[in-house]
Amino acid sequence: MDISLPIRNEFGTGVVNSSLEMALENYLKPDLLEGANQYECSKCETKVDAMKGLKLTAAPQIVSVSLNRFTLDYETFQRVKVTDRVSFPEVLNLNDYMQGYEGIKDKLYDKEVERAQQFQQAEVNKNLEKEQ
Numbered sequence: 001m002d003i004s005l006p007i008r009n010e011f012g013t014g015v016v017n018s019s020l021e022m023a024l025e026n027y028l029k030p031d032l033l034e035g036a037n038q039y040e041c042s043k044c045e046t047k048v049d050a051m052k053g054l055k056l057t058a059a060p061q062i063v064s065v066s067l068n069r070f071t072l073d074y075e076t077f078q079r080v081k082v083t084d085r086v087s088f089p090e091v092l093n094l095n096d097y098m099q100g101y102e103g104i105k106d107k108l109y110d111k112e113v114e115r116a117q118q119f120q121q122a123e124v125n126k127n128l129e130k131e132q
């Protein structure tokens with residue numbers, strides 16, 4: 001099984017994954033389809049709010065993980081390489097990821113969330129400085 005894990009989220013939603021575990025968690029995090037993105041249910045023949053995501057149902061023999069270190073610079077619309085530090089554990093227990101996002105969302109390390117928020121704030125400050 002090959003997994004390509006984004007280090008930063010595609011649409012500039014501010015997620016900065018500083019570890020492999022965090023990148024996996026955000027990869028498995030479902031998207032809520034609502035508003036203009038509502039899901040067309042074939043049974044009800046109407047648009048409904050829905051969760052869209054993926055779940056690992058069986059642990060593969062071999063997992064190959066690549067870190068997607070590219071993101072889009074919204075000022076230049078150029079692909080830029082993300083050089084953020086990403087830590088990874090010596091042993092990755094896939095069992096933690098087999099129950100879908102519900103099973104892992106509480107495992108996000110407070111420290112990492114805090115780090116991501118600090119980074120986001122720094123980015124916001126940088127952008128504010130640019131605008132002035």
Ligand SMILES: [Zn+2]
Binds near residue numbers: 044
């Ligand atoms: Zn339905």
